[in-house]
Amino acid sequence: MSKQMQGRQIKLLQGNEACADAAIAAGCRFFAGYPISPSSEIAEHLSVLLPRVGGKFIQMEDEIAAMGAILGAAMTGAKVMTATSGPGYSLKQENIGYAVMAEIPCVIVDVMRGGPSTGLPTSPAQSDVMQARWGTHGDHPAVALAPASVREIYEETIRAFNISERYRIPVSLLIDEIIAHMRERLVVPDPSQIVLWQRPRPTVPPEQYLPFGDTATGVPPMADFGTGYRYHVTGLYHDARGLPKDTPEIVDSAIRRLMRKIELGMAEIQKYEEVGLLDAAVGVVAYGSSARSAKAAIRMARARGISVGLLRPVTLWPFPENAVRGLADRVKHIIVPEMNLGQLVLEVERVVAGRCPVHRVNRVTGEPIPPGDILAKIEELAKA
Amino acid sequence: MFDYEKYLRLEMFPHIWCPGCGDGIVMKSLLRAIDRVGLQKDEICMVSGIGCSSRLPGYVDFNTLHTTHGRPLAFATGVKLAKPALTVIVVTGDGDALAIGGNHFIHAARRNIDLTVLLFNNATYGMTGGQLAPTTPTGKIASTARDGSIDPPFDACKLAIAAGATYVARATSYHSQQLDRLIEGGIKHKGFSLIEVLENCNTYYGRPNKISLVELLEWEKDNTVNIKAAERMTPEQLQGKIITGLLYQAGRPEYVAGYEQHIARVQAKAGVAA
Numbered sequence: 001m002s003k004q005m006q007g008r009q010i011k012l013l014q015g016n017e018a019c020a021d022a023a024i025a026a027g028c029r030f031f032a033g034y035p036i037s038p039s040s041e042i043a044e045h046l047s048v049l050l051p052r053v054g055g056k057f058i059q060m061e062d063e064i065a066a067m068g069a070i071l072g073a074a075m076t077g078a079k080v081m082t083a084t085s086g087p088g089y090s091l092k093q094e095n096i097g098y099a100v101m102a103e104i105p106c107v108i109v110d111v112m113r114g115g116p117s118t119g120l121p122t123s124p125a126q127s128d129v130m131q132a133r134w135g136t137h138g139d140h141p142a143v144a145l146a147p148a149s150v151r152e153i154y155e156e157t158i159r160a161f162n163i164s165e166r167y168r169i170p171v172s173l174l175i176d177e178i179i180a181h182m183r184e185r186l187v188v189p190d191p192s193q194i195v196l197w198q199r200p201r202p203t204v205p206p207e208q209y210l211p212f213g214d215t216a217t218g219v220p221p222m223a224d225f226g227t228g229y230r231y232h233v234t235g236l237y238h239d240a241r242g243l244p245k246d247t248p249e250i251v252d253s254a255i256r257r258l259m260r261k262i263e264l265g266m267a268e269i270q271k272y273e274e275v276g277l278l279d280a281a282v283g284v285v286a287y288g289s290s291a292r293s294a295k296a297a298i299r300m301a302r303a304r305g306i307s308v309g310l311l312r313p314v315t316l317w318p319f320p321e322n323a324v325r326g327l328a329d330r331v332k333h334i335i336v337p338e339m340n341l342g343q344l345v346l347e348v349e350r351v352v353a354g355r356c357p358v359h360r361v362n363r364v365t366g367e368p369i370p371p372g373d374i375l376a377k378i379e380e381l382a383k384a
Numbered sequence: 385m386f387d388y389e390k391y392l393r394l395e396m397f398p399h400i401w402c403p404g405c406g407d408g409i410v411m412k413s414l415l416r417a418i419d420r421v422g423l424q425k426d427e428i429c430m431v432s433g434i435g436c437s438s439r440l441p442g443y444v445d446f447n448t449l450h451t452t453h454g455r456p457l458a459f460a461t462g463v464k465l466a467k468p469a470l471t472v473i474v475v476t477g478d479g480d481a482l483a484i485g486g487n488h489f490i491h492a493a494r495r496n497i498d499l500t501v502l503l504f505n506n507a508t509y510g511m512t513g514g515q516l517a518p519t520t521p522t523g524k525i526a527s528t529a530r531d532g533s534i535d536p537p538f539d540a541c542k543l544a545i546a547a548g549a550t551y552v553a554r555a556t557s558y559h560s561q562q563l564d565r566l567i568e569g570g571i572k573h574k575g576f577s578l579i580e581v582l583e584n585c586n587t588y589y590g591r592p593n594k595i596s597l598v599e600l601l602e603w604e605k606d607n608t609v610n611i612k613a614a615e616r617m618t619p620e621q622l623q624g625k626i627i628t629g630l631l632y633q634a635g636r637p638e639y640v641a642g643y644e645q646h647i648a649r650v651q652a653k654a655g656v657a658a
Contacts, residue, residue, distance in 0.1 A: 030466050051650045056465050056643060061491035065458035068451065068488075072431070072462025075449060076470070080462075098452050225447040225463065226470050228426050232393070232442055234450035243396060244442060244450075 009188040015153045015180040019109060019173070020045035022157035023081050025194055028107070029055035030078040032069035034062055034088060037121045038177045039111035042083040063088035067095035067108070074104045075233065077224030079161055083109035086128055087118065089135065089172075096170050097136030098235045100258065103168035103212070103222070105199050107160045110172055111180040114366050123366030124177035126288055129343040132172045133317050139255055141262040143269060144172040144317040146287040150184035156314065159271075162197040167265055168219055174316065176339065178289035178368055202229060213240035214253070218261030262318060271314040272323050276302070280309035282381055283331040285324065285348055287313050290337045290369050297374035306382045319347045328355035333381045337361035337374050391415045391425070396443050400436070402510075404597040406557035406583025407437050410504060413560050414473075415444070417567035421471075429470045431460040433480035436511045436585075437504035440475045454484030457492040460499050468640045471571060472498070478505040478519040482538050486518075493547035493576045497639040500570045500577045503540055506585040514588030525592040540580045545632045550575035552632040557583035558604035559628065566630060575638045582608070582626070 013021070020042050023031070031050060033043035043059065050057040056073070060066040063084055070080035084092060089110040099106050114120030115127045128135075132144035143163055147156040156173060164171040202209045202221040211231045213220050220240075223229030232242040237254055239245040262269065276298060277283060286294040291312040301308045311327050313320050324347075328334060334356055336345040342360050349358050361377050363369045392415075401407045418428065428446040432438035434453035441448035447470070451459045456474050464472045481489050481503050492499060508526060509515040516526040518538045526533060544552045551573040555563040563581060570577035584590060584600035595603070611629035614622055 030462065032462060051647045052654050054647060054651070058461070058465060060458065060461070061487050064455060065461070065488055065491070068455040068458030069462035069465070071451075072449065072459035072464075073466035074462075075429075075447075075459075076463055076467035078466045080466075094452055095455065224467075225429050225449075226426060226467055230425060230445055230447050232448045232450065234442065235452060236450070243393070244439075 008190065011186045011188055012183055013150055013186045014041060014183050015150045015175060016041035016111065017045055018150045018154045018186055019083070019157050019175070020049060021188070022154040023107070023161070024049050024053060025191060026158040026161035027079045027196055028081050028161065029053070030070060030073035030080040031056070031082065032058045032060050032066040032073070033082050034060055034066045034084070036063070036085045036088045038113055038180055039083045039085050039109060042109055063091035064095060067092040070106050071095060071099055071102075071104050074106050075225045079105070079165065081107040081109065083111065085111050085113050086115045086131075089128055089131060093131075093135040097138060097140060099170040100136065100140045101235045102233045103220070104170070105164040105168050106170045107157070107164055108170055108172045109175065111175045111177055113177055114364065120366040122177065124289065124339060124368060125364065125366065126176050126290060126339040126343070128174060129316060129340065132174055139259070141169060141259050142172070142317045143167070143169055143262065143315070144174050145314060146174045146316050147179060147314065148288050148291045148312065149179065150182060151186050152314070153179060154186055154188070158194060158196070162195070163269055165199040166197040166219070167261055167269075168199060168222055169262065174288070176288045206230070210240040211242045212238060212254075214257055218257050218264055266318060269315055269318060270320055272320050273310070273312040273314065275310040275312070277309035277311065277327065277330065279307045280331055282306070282308040282333045282335065282378055283311055283327045284308065284335045284337065284374065284378075285311045285313070285327070285344070286337050287316060287344065290339055293369045293371045294337055294374050296371035297378060300371060300375050301378045301382070304379070306378060308378050316344060319351070321351045324348055324351045325355070328352040332356055334358045335361060335374065335377050335381070337369050339363055339369060386416055386419070388412060388415055391418070391444055393443055393445050399443055400439055402587045404584070404586045405436070406506065406581075407440065407504060409557040409560055410437070410502070410563065410581050410583060411440050411443065413563040414502060414567055416564045417571065420564070420568045421571050423471055423571075427469070427471050429463050429472045430475060431456045431463065431472060432475040433477070433485060434511070435477035435480050435509070437475060437477045438480060454480050455488065456480065457485060457488035457499070457501070461492060461497055464497055464499060465640055465643065468644070472500070473571065474499055474501045476501060476503055478503065478507065478540070479509050479517050482518045482540055482543070490543065490547040493544050493549040493578070495639040496548055496550050496575045496636050498574050498576070500567070501579070502567065503578060503580045504583055505540065505580055506583050506589060508585050508589040510585040510588050514585070514592060527588070527592070541578065541631050544578040548576070548636070549578050549632070550634045550636050551577035551630070553578065553630045554580045554582070554626070554628045556604035556608055556628060557581060558601055559608075562610070562628065569630065573633070574641070575636060
């Protein structure tokens with residue numbers, strides 16, 4: 001399956017396998033999970049890979065427990081991950097909110113399937129875009145990444161770990177089933193070429209340490225449990241020392257700092273691809289496997305002389321507002337194809353704010369969006 | 385005089401517990417037991433869920449993790465497996481451990497993972513105002529059972545033994561010296577240890593049931609029998625009594641130690657230098 005070529009390792013890998021490999025490369029040493037289609041291959045691979053590198057894999061009794069276990073492990077300093085799909089992602093939401101509040105780095109892979117409920121267990125969908133943003137209760141920042149190829153799953157898994165560590169925040173990796181189960185060629189980067197970020201750790205003695213204090217970046221340093229920095233961690237509102245406090249001043253500054261640390265990091269958390277937009281009269285905004293269909297549709301449209309381009313957000317949350325606003329100023333129409341009944345399009349419409357019409361192409365049948373569906377919309381708009 | 389302050393976060397006081405609550409008695413017992421085991425504060429990770437008793441870790445100077453309702457055993461499993469050198473003590477209530485967290489309770493026991501679980505059983509949901517708990521005796525009044533509960537209660541110790549726990553003890557907040565010894569034994573035991581403590585919530589269990597604080601404490605004394613004394617008693621004498629003490633102890637492979645062996649095995653097989 002793999003061979004050495006010019007110093008690089010070339011592999012033919014399934015998306016879920018690439019995710020597991022990348023987690024190891026990113027330094028993940030603890031995984032807790034629960035079986036669920038279509039994500040199970042990630043757990044299966046990591047159950048083999050982790051013990052070999054001295055890491056720990058544990059299959060927990062349920063999705064909630066898996067989320068709790070990774071957060072406990074993360075408190076000891078480990079880089080941690082869990083993987084699930086829609087129903088399991090719903091179950092994890094309360095503990096994801098805990099990770100936001102207690103600022104515990106972790107990566108949650110959600111291989112999206114059709115919902116609601118048990119829905120379509122092995123069919124593709126992009127059903128959890130809004131769950132990734134608002135799944136847990138209360139105001140909170142959210143980071144979600146949506147890769148569109150096996151290679152990008154590898155890259156974005158590493159980036160998910162990096163962002164989660166540097167910003168002390170849970171990061172969701174939203175993979176649609178098509179990409180997760182697709183096999184593609186992957187040039188595995190040499191470990192020396194992979195840039196890894198670590199969580200900030202305290203540089204002051206324990207008596208001066210503030211585990212939830214404000215800093216220039218908004219991210220406080222995080223001490224590993226058992227290293228002399230004894231402190232309290234709670235999902236309650238808390239002061240800089242982590243002790244429960246609910247005065248209006250403390251609550252207000254705490255939640256605003258949680259939001260601000262991600263706003264300050266926007267430039268490096270944001271990632272999107274632009275294709276053929278310089279001369280485009282029509283812009284397609286698409287992500288994940290829908291972006292692959294969109295690219296095919298755009299090629300066909302351009303062959304027919306229609307100037308159309310693609311804006312492909314890789315980071316869905318925080319939403320690439322400026323890029324979408326810039327697109328709306330340049331094109332006459334925006335098309336948003338999604339394998340749901342319109343989720344990210346709501347955000348596109350909000351940001352475009354009437355600058356140009358926004359059109360939807362949706363499919364929720366458990367099938368990928370055929371390029372023809374998007375092409376038909378492009379041609380319709382080009383004629384209008 | 386025992387130096388409690390050595391282990392307390394004094395700036396956190398006064399605590400949230402009602403006058404007469406058993407939680408403070410149990411907390412002091414826990415601190416004495418930790419002291420007797422001789423552990424350093426840095427070596428201890430204390431994990432709790434949600435509820436009155438789960439506020440305890442906020443008051444003590446260890447690595448403390450106050451998690452979500454019912455989930456402390458899931459978090460604690462992650463802490464212990466990722467960093468076996470830590471002594472992990474779980475502080476949980478009867479609702480936290482046996483209702484919303486029941487699944488984690490039986491599976492942590494099944495794995496026999498080296499956690500010490502101190503289960504505060506006050507037969508009610510105190511923090512939320514005295515609703516029916518999985519431990520409320522049938523017939524008693526709760527704010528969601530105003531005409532008396534028709535639900536049968538759980539026996540946490542029997543449940544733990546059946547699920548695979550290897551150290552199972554029951555004590556009361558009245559018999560605090562016995563409680564010290566049982567907690568100490570639980571911490572020293574390598575495996576899943578449960579110490580269930582019968583204690584009172586005079587505010588939300590006593591008041592609606594018209595039982596005074598003194599009566600609640602006397603009940604702990606009069607209705608429990610130490611397992612050693614029980615051996616000399618007849619079935620008639622034991623009628624209606626609750627047995628306390630170390631109810632069960634067994635040797636069985638511990639989960640984290642087993643995992644370390646598993647790592648060594650697969651690394652040897654794969655030719656990885658450990």
